[in-house]
Amino acid sequence: MTSAIVMHGLTKDYGSGHGLFDLDLEVSEGEVFGFLGPNGAGKTTTIRLLMGVIHATAGTATVFGLDCDRESVAVKREVGYLPGELPQFGGMRGSEVVAYLGGMRGAIDRSRVQELSERLELDLGRRFREYSRGNKQKLGLLLAFMHRPRLLILDEPTGGLDPLNQQTFHRLVDEVKTDGTTVFLSSHVLSEVEETCSRVGIIREGRLVSDMTMDNVHELRFHEVVIEFGGDVPQAAVRAAAGVEDVAVEGRRLTCTVHGGFDALLAAISGHTVLDMVSREPSLESIFLSYYSN
Amino acid sequence: MSPRLLLRLHRIGLIAMAYFGIFYVLVNSAAFPVIAGKTRASQEAFGHSVTVLGATFSWLLRLPVRPDTAAGYLQWRGYGFFAILFAAWGLFSACGAVRRDEDRGLVESWLSSGISRLRLLATRSLFFAVMSAEIVTLTGAAGWLGCLIAGTPAAVGGLVGESAALWALTLACFGIGLVVSQVVSDFRAAASAGSAVLVLMFLLDSIGRSSVHRAPFTDISVFFLFNQSNSVAPGGTFNIAATMLLFVIVAVATIVASLGFVRRDIGSGLIRTRPRRVADAHDASANPLLRIPVVRGLWIRRIGLLSWTAGMAVVAASVVLLVNITATFFASTPSLSPYLRGLPGDVHTVLLALIWLSFAQALVAIFAITCVSRWSGDDSSGVLEMQLAEPLPRWGVLGERAAELTVTVTLMSFAAMAVILALAPAEGISIDVGRMLSSTALLVPFALTFAAVGSLLAGWRPRVAVVVLSTIAVISYLVFELGPLFKWPDWADNLSVFQLYGTPLITSVFVGGLIAMLAIVVVGFGSAGVVLARRDVAA
Numbered sequence: 001m002t003s004a005i006v007m008h009g010l011t012k013d014y015g016s017g018h019g020l021f022d023l024d025l026e027v028s029e030g031e032v033f034g035f036l037g038p039n040g041a042g043k044t045t046t047i048r049l050l051m052g053v054i055h056a057t058a059g060t061a062t063v064f065g066l067d068c069d070r071e072s073v074a075v076k077r078e079v080g081y082l083p084g085e086l087p088q089f090g091g092m093r094g095s096e097v098v099a100y101l102g103g104m105r106g107a108i109d110r111s112r113v114q115e116l117s118e119r120l121e122l123d124l125g126r127r128f129r130e131y132s133r134g135n136k137q138k139l140g141l142l143l144a145f146m147h148r149p150r151l152l153i154l155d156e157p158t159g160g161l162d163p164l165n166q167q168t169f170h171r172l173v174d175e176v177k178t179d180g181t182t183v184f185l186s187s188h189v190l191s192e193v194e195e196t197c198s199r200v201g202i203i204r205e206g207r208l209v210s211d212m213t214m215d216n217v218h219e220l221r222f223h224e225v226v227i228e229f230g231g232d233v234p235q236a237a238v239r240a241a242a243g244v245e246d247v248a249v250e251g252r253r254l255t256c257t258v259h260g261g262f263d264a265l266l267a268a269i270s271g272h273t274v275l276d277m278v279s280r281e282p283s284l285e286s287i288f289l290s291y292y293s294n
Numbered sequence: 295m296s297p298r299l300l301l302r303l304h305r306i307g308l309i310a311m312a313y314f315g316i317f318y319v320l321v322n323s324a325a326f327p328v329i330a331g332k333t334r335a336s337q338e339a340f341g342h343s344v345t346v347l348g349a350t351f352s353w354l355l356r357l358p359v360r361p362d363t364a365a366g367y368l369q370w371r372g373y374g375f376f377a378i379l380f381a382a383w384g385l386f387s388a389c390g391a392v393r394r395d396e397d398r399g400l401v402e403s404w405l406s407s408g409i410s411r412l413r414l415l416a417t418r419s420l421f422f423a424v425m426s427a428e429i430v431t432l433t434g435a436a437g438w439l440g441c442l443i444a445g446t447p448a449a450v451g452g453l454v455g456e457s458a459a460l461w462a463l464t465l466a467c468f469g470i471g472l473v474v475s476q477v478v479s480d481f482r483a484a485a486s487a488g489s490a491v492l493v494l495m496f497l498l499d500s501i502g503r504s505s506v507h508r509a510p511f512t513d514i515s516v517f518f519l520f521n522q523s524n525s526v527a528p529g530g531t532f533n534i535a536a537t538m539l540l541f542v543i544v545a546v547a548t549i550v551a552s553l554g555f556v557r558r559d560i561g562s563g564l565i566r567t568r569p570r571r572v573a574d575a576h577d578a579s580a581n582p583l584l585r586i587p588v589v590r591g592l593w594i595r596r597i598g599l600l601s602w603t604a605g606m607a608v609v610a611a612s613v614v615l616l617v618n619i620t621a622t623f624f625a626s627t628p629s630l631s632p633y634l635r636g637l638p639g640d641v642h643t644v645l646l647a648l649i650w651l652s653f654a655q656a657l658v659a660i661f662a663i664t665c666v667s668r669w670s671g672d673d674s675s676g677v678l679e680m681q682l683a684e685p686l687p688r689w690g691v692l693g694e695r696a697a698e699l700t701v702t703v704t705l706m707s708f709a710a711m712a713v714i715l716a717l718a719p720a721e722g723i724s725i726d727v728g729r730m731l732s733s734t735a736l737l738v739p740f741a742l743t744f745a746a747v748g749s750l751l752a753g754w755r756p757r758v759a760v761v762v763l764s765t766i767a768v769i770s771y772l773v774f775e776l777g778p779l780f781k782w783p784d785w786a787d788n789l790s791v792f793q794l795y796g797t798p799l800i801t802s803v804f805v806g807g808l809i810a811m812l813a814i815v816v817v818g819f820g821s822a823g824v825v826l827a828r829r830d831v832a833a
Binding site: 048051052053054055072073074076077079081083085086087088089090091092093094095096098099100101102103104105108110113114117118122123124125129 | 397398480482572574575576577578579580581584585586590594672675676677679680681682683684685686687828829830831832
C-alpha cells in the first residue's frame with residue numbers, strides 16, 4: 001500500500017519546549033488515522049505543517065509524494081481541510097462562503113454540496129454570523145468534503161456537533177473510506193477515534209509517544225475486577241498470577257486489574273468460595289489518561 | 295476587564311484621534327503668522343477674508359469670531375471642524391463597543407465571567423470618557439502651544455471651556471451610539487442609524503445657522519449646544535448651560551442604553567424583525583462573480599466600494615463648487631501664494647488641481663491603509679489560512695489583493711473625475727481632459743505605493759503595519775502641505791510620498807516621481823511576496 005502522508009523528523013520548534021519534535025509517521029492511502037493528544041500537545045501544529053501554513057524548523061512532510069512546503073499548492077489540490085476554528089465570514093451567507101472558497105478551487109460539485117448540506121441539516125441560506133458553533137462546524141465539514149478530496153485533514157472535526165450530527169460525520173468518514181479516501185483527523189476524544197479510525201497516534205508535549213492500530217489499542221485494554229470471597233482471600237496466589245496487577249485486599253474483598261485473559265486469575269482463586277465477582281472494562285479514555293499520567 | 299484590554303479594543307480610534315487632533319490643532323495655530331502675516335494690518339486683512347469665506351461655509355462650520363487672531367482662527371478652523379470629527383468618533387466607538395464586540399462574542403464572554411450588564415456598560419462608558427478626556431485635553435494643550443508659537447497666547451480658561459464643550463459633545467454622541475446599538479442587531483445597522491441621527495442634528499443646527507428661521511427642535515441638537523460656546527476666540531463665550539445640557543444628554547442616553555441593554559437578548563436588538571419563513575437552502579450560491587478571481591473580493595466588499603466611490607465623488611463635487619470662492623480668498627491672502635507654487639495657468643484650474651488632487655491623494659492613501667488593515671486582520675482571524683487551504687499560491691493571494699485595490703481605486707478616481715468634468719464647465723473652470731485623465735490614472739500607482747509598503751509591513755509584522763503606515767502617511771501629508779508654507783528646503787519636501795505624484799493637472803507628468811512610485815510598488819510587493827512565502831501564517 002502506498003503512503004498518503006510521510007513525515008520524517010518533522011520539527012517545529014517555537015522555543016521553551018513548545019512545538020513539535022522529530023515526528024516520524026506514515027499514513028497509508030485509504031487509512032483513517034486518528035491523532036490524539038490533549039490541548040497544546042502539537043496536533044494542530046502537525047496539521048498546519050501538512051497544510052503548508054507554517055514552515056518546519058527541521059524534517060520533511062510529504063502528501064502523496066509532494067513536499068508539503070515546496071509543493072503546497074499541489075498538495076492542497078488533493079486535500080480537504082477543516083481548521084480547528086473557522087474564521088468569521090460576517091454577513092456572507094453559507095451558500096456564498098461555499099461558492100467563494102469553492103470557486104478558488106475551481107468547479108463546484110453542486111449535487112455534492114446539496115447532499116452534504118441536507119445530511120448535515122445545514123441551512124446555507126443563513127448568514128454566517130447567525131450560525132451557531134455547531135452550524136459553523138457543519139459548514140467547515142461541508143467545505144472539507146465537498147470536492148471529494150483524496151485526503152481529508154480534519155482538526156477536531158466533531159467539536160460543537162450534536163450526537164446525531166456526530167453520527168452523520170462518522171458515516172461520512174466510513175463512506176469516503178470505502179471510496180479509498182485517506183483521513184487524518186486530530187482529536188482529544190478517544191471515543192470519536194475509536195468509532196472512525198483504523199490507526200491511532202498519541203502525541204504528548206510535541207512528541208509521538210505511541211503509534212498503533214486500533215486492534216493494538218484494544219489489546220491494551222484491561223479489566224478492573226472486584227471479588228467477594230466467602231472465606232480466606234488467596235492474596236498470595238492472586239499476586240503471583242500472570243497478568244494480574246494492582247492487587248488490594250479489604251476484609252474479604254479483593255480488587256485487582258487483569259491484562260489479557262482471565263485464566264491465570266481463575267486458576268489462582270479456584271478452590272475458594274466466591275460470593276460475588278464483578279469485572280469492569282475501563283473506557284479507552286482511561287487508557288489514554290494512563291498514557292498521560294506517565 | 296483590564297484597562298489594557300480596553301485600550302486594545304479602542305486603539306485605532308484613540309491613535310487616529312490623538313494623531314489628528316494634536317497635529318491639526320498645533321499646525322493650524324502655529325502656522326497662523328505664516329498664513330496671515332506678522333503685521334497687525336495683514337492679520338486684519340486675513341481675518342476679513344476668512345470672515346467672507348466663513349459666511350460661505352456657514353452651512354458646515356459656525357461663523358468665525360476674530361479670525362484675525364491665532365486663537366480665533368483656531369476656534370473656527372480647529373474646533374469648528376472637530377465638532378464633526380469627535381462626534382463621529384464617539385458614535386462609532388459606542389457602536390463598536392456594543393455591537394461589534396457582541397458580534398465577536400466578547401460581550402457574552404465578559405457577561406459569563408460574572409460581570410453584570412450594567413457594570414459592563416458603565417466600564418466601557420467610563421473608559422471612553424477617561425480616554426476622550428485625555429485626547430481632548432491633549433488637543434487643547436496642542437492649541438495652547440500652537441498659539442504660543444504663533445506669538446499670541448490663547449487664554450487658558452477659554453481653551454478649558456471649549457475642551458469641556460468638545461468632551462461633552464463627544465460623550466453625548468457616544469451616548470447616542472449606545473442607545474441606537476441597543477435598538478438594532480448589528481454594527482452596520484447601528485452605525486447607519488446613529489449616523490442618520492447625527493446628520494439630522496447637524497442639519498438642524500446648520501439650517502438654524504444659515505437661515506433667519508430656526509428649525510424646530512434645534513435646541514436639542516448636540517451640535518447646536520456645542521456651538522453655543524466659542525471661548526477660544528478672543529471675546530468668545532463659554533456657555534455653561536449648553537454644556538451642562540450636553541452632559542444631561544450623556545446621562546439620559548447612558549441610562550436609556552443601560553435599560554435597553556438589561557432588557558434585550560444578547561445577539562439581538564430591542565427591535566427584532568420576524569424571520570421570514572423560507573425553506574432551507576442547500577445549494578452553493580449561483581452567483582458567478584464569487585468564482586472569478588479579483589471580482590469575488592470586489593463583490594464581497596461591494597458596499598464599501600460603492601461608499602468610497604460615492605464619497606469621493608461627493609468630495610470632488612464639493613471641491614469644484616468651492617473653487618471660485620476659494621480663488622477669491624487666495625487672491626485676498628498674499629501669504630497663501632506659496633501654495634500656488636508659481637504654477638502656470640488659470641488660478642481656478644490651479645486651485646482645482648491643488649485642492650482636489652491633494653484631497654484625492656489623501657483619500658486613496660487612507661483607502662490603501664484600510665486595505666492593509668484588513669489584510670493584517672485576515673492573517674490573525676484565520677481568513678488567510680482558509681484561503682491558503684485552497685490550492686492558491688501565496689503570491690496569488692498577494693496579487694489578488696493588489697489587483698482588487700487597483701480596480702477599486704480606479705473606479706473611485708474615475709467616478710470622481712467624471713463628476714469634475716461634468717460640473718467644472720458650469721463653474722467656469724476649464725480643464726484639459728487629457729491631463730485630467732493622466733492625473734486621475736496616476737492616483738492608482740500612488741495608492742499602490744502605500745499598499746506595497748503596507749503589504750510588506752503586513753507580511754512582516756501584521757500588528758504594527760497600520761500604525762507604521764499611518765505614521766508615514768500623516769508625516770508625508772504634513773510635509774507636503776506645510777513645506778511650501780514654511781519654505782522648507784527641497785530635500786525636506788522630497789521626503790513626502792505625496793511629492794512623487796507631482797502636479798499632473800497643471801504641468802506635465804512628473805516622470806521621476808512615477809518611476810519612483812512604480813519602483814516602490816514592484817520592490818514593495820515583491821518583498822512582501824518573499825516575506826509572506828517564508829513566514830508562518832497566523833502564528
